[in-house]
Amino acid sequence: MSQCRTETGGRIDRSRKLSFTFDGVQLYGVQGDTLASALLANGVHLVGRSFKYHRPRGFLGAGTEEPNALVRVIRDSARSTPNVRATSVELYDGLIAESQNRWPSLKFDVGAINDALSPLLPAGFYYKTFMWPRSAWHKLYEPNIRAAAGLGRAPEGADPDSYAQRFAHCDVLVIGAGPAGLAAAQTAARTGAHVMLCDEQAEFGGSLLDDPEALIDGQPSAQWLQGVIADLKARPNVTLLQRTTAFGYFPHNLIGLNERVTEHLSAPHQNLPRERLWQVRATEVVLATGAIERPLVFPGNDRPGIMLASAARTYLNRYGVRVGKRAVIVAGCDAAYAAALDLKAAGITIAAICDVRPSADGPAAARARAAGLAITTNTTILGTRGRLRVQSVRLGHLEISGSIRPGVTVACDTVLMSGGYTPTVHLYSQSRGKLRFDSTSHVFVPGTSAERERSAGACKGIDGLHAVLADGAAQGLSAAAATGFAGSPRHYTVVATETSGIGIPGALPQPGKTPPAKAFVDFQNDVTSKDLALATREGFESIEHIKRFTTTGMATDQGRTSGMNALGIIAKDFGREIPSIGLTTFRMPYTPTSFGILAGYARGDLFDPVRRTAAHDSAAALGAVFEDVGMWKRAWYFPKSSEDMHAAVERECLAVRNGVGMFDASTLGKIEVVGPDAATFLNRFYVNNWANLAVGRTRYGILLRDDGFVYDDGVIARIADDRFHVTTTTGGAARVFALMEDYLQTEWPDLKVWITSTTEQWSVVAVQGPRSRDVIAKLVTDIDISHNAMPHMSVANGRICGIPMMLFRVSFTGELGFEVNVPAHYGKAVWDALYEAGREFGITPYGTEAMHVLRAEKGYIIVGQETDGTATPDDVGLTWAIGKTKPDFLGKRAIARPAMTATGRKQLVGLLTLDPQVQLEEGAQVIATPKQPVPMTLIGHVTSSYMSSVLGHSIALAMIKDGRARIGETLYVPMPDGDIPVKVTAPVFYDAEGVRLNG
């Protein structure tokens, strides 16, 4: 065991040795270590290079506040995590860690040239310098800045781990299991309320873990802690979550918890999720998030070996690690004395205690003096030395005159600083609670709550173990009472050295008017007091602007250790009070949170539900290639052995035109509209006249919204007087249904109409082509399907293969066609039967691509392809469908606006390229005259474009300004290779008279 490790004490198991590597060097720690404590036990202080200046950095803290010690932890080739705080990584056997932001090595880093250049790299440097010449930004500045910037490297492969998500409800959620949180949880749990208690650390206890000397109710703190945890564990109404960070406070008391399940294990079981997201809805929340010690701002305050006094105490008392041999204590707060006493007792030489304040009279200072430690008050630090580890500090003495007298240089390997404690109000602030500035302690504390929450203990500025326990118990009791559970108050007796957390804001005094260089405020973003002074000099006044200009508080630690110091420095510069400077917003997450838990189970196959039609497997067996249409898998085309898509589509189209094809139309939206007022409702809803639609007949319906623009279309059949079968586009089914519900529930609640989505109740096979009747005639019974008995646009009930069927005679191809509707679970059987029956006629399954070509040859629009939410029925040539005599329907008032029929609107037309083999690009723009300079005058765009096999040339549909008046004109489609001349035609390319429909 190294000499840094104490022989006894701490909460580690010295008998369980763990091996790990840091930058390739094998080291040993023990069970219970963090990576940070294990490194320190090996005397390793240098763990990283700073973000901007590449300065050597060590540990500032011992917990989640750590800004410097960001490392990459590598578990295996597929699992590495950058930017994790070494202070929060639990050591396990075989852990591999690497330092970051250095090249070629941590001890010799080329990027450190930035430190020498630092006078040239002040705040705002990037904004000012790289503005000119503009062209250099993309080619030169940005790539180089990007290469030099950033912390860590993201892993390159897909994340092999799984992440769990769950919801939970509780009466009282207690966040933080320090003394306040434990007291709150135990008091609330005793009332019978359902209590959840979470803490980000591996062990419950918070500050108690650093304070083994304290006695609570006559017991040493460790024993008391054990008792409380055992009591909580035994209660069925209590849920305990260790290693669980409350990272976000969302409206209505929804708290996001990030539970790290396997991160600390050497060999996690493969069935365990790596992390788990808890979304907890709590009736009442108790925030017991503690307080974080502030560093002091003085020149060279960032060298390895300079750390928070509380951190040194944590390393010693919790992990049995001495952080050095000879320490200088810099006190702006009495907490420094507690650290000095503990370190002295562990055999560390206290070389000096410098208190910047005029006097040091607290009980801890008195104990320090009694222990023989000398304290010099009115003392500041003028500078430090030491390249990879602090070697000395230079003291300065504050004179009554206000000037500073240089003092001695004190040799040391450790500097411990304490600037006072900042309440951790991040979650409180996220909950939109208003903060209040406490002018005694110079910090912000919770003021007026916005949610049903309360803060307890140090996070609301309460000092001292007894007061914290008492407040925790009181808040736990009050939270439980607010949920209807009554209990009795708890009292504690405490014996401990109580230190005040009140410190000093801002920087240590320095001689001269200009702020010193390299007095760091924000360690992670390398922001100095000089940068802040520059920002105020440059005229920034808003704290939000200063933050963005200097980047202070914008690093991954969100200014945990820097925020109050920055405010103090800025306030002093302006000669104003801190509250008048304001405070930047605290945002979630409290600590960096993996994308894994946010994605949770929604990955790969589970990312989005997949909808397959009943006949999917039959189509797949026929070789179908599928495309995604919304969540549906639709057969796109059915290639034979060596066919490409073009060849397959050409064959499929010709089969439908010349013989017979079959198409799975099951994805079409289907809504059954039922009730005595069904026809009235549809009359108001669709543009068409439904009152005169006879039972057994169908009609092509067009739906507008009240803004007059085409929203959806589909065939609607009247099944009975009071029953309609409405079809919608595949993509529009849900929104049409929602719109129907909206009008029925809120505008026309008097109508007796009920609507039901039947999309998934019916399987639909479209059998299309001149031989379609021959095919279905072999299977259909109970219906006369002759042309006279069942003309175009009719519907009838019958049977197919003995199965109940609704048969439509409809066509989206322009050919004689039927659509066979059967209950969905018969879909595959009927598809297979139709395929077998059609073999003798050469039946050809066709996919969505052929369907698109066939309908385009006929000029049938697709809503969302020809229309874009700004097309009226007239624009797309559908005025004929409108029921002219109806007093009202959705969109009627809007399409009567003059602007809706004014000249200059885009209208649907056909385009034929002069070269029949040239196919236009969908989305291409159209111009009236060739060879236009940029910007061209655009008069429309191509909406659909295909090669038509039956016509032997390409066809296109387009929306062109005043298009119908331009029929016969030549227009141009500008492409990179030149303008393509096109002739404007009517949008129907094939069988314009429609005779083929009558088969």
Added chain:
Amino acid sequence: MLVIQCPFCGPRPELEFAHGGEAHIARPSDPASVTIEEWGAFLYLRKNTRGVHAERWRHVRGCGRFFNALRDTTTDQFIATYKAGEAPPASATGGAV
């Protein structure tokens, strides 16, 4: 994620609901009789209230019903929810709606 009190089902998490825009905008009963400006206002003009706002929600992944709510847009707190067609509870609005 808000908790929303469906008047038919009780409190449910926001992810069961769809927002439906401002409430109490009635479609003119005789659209032909309104001016273009009035029709445009019906279609497009909304209050964008800072404070107590009457808005529509649909319990789309629940009972499917539309209903109205009074929500303070500055705090996200609901003051009341009530059925479509009902007037907002007067005591809750302070006459703001």
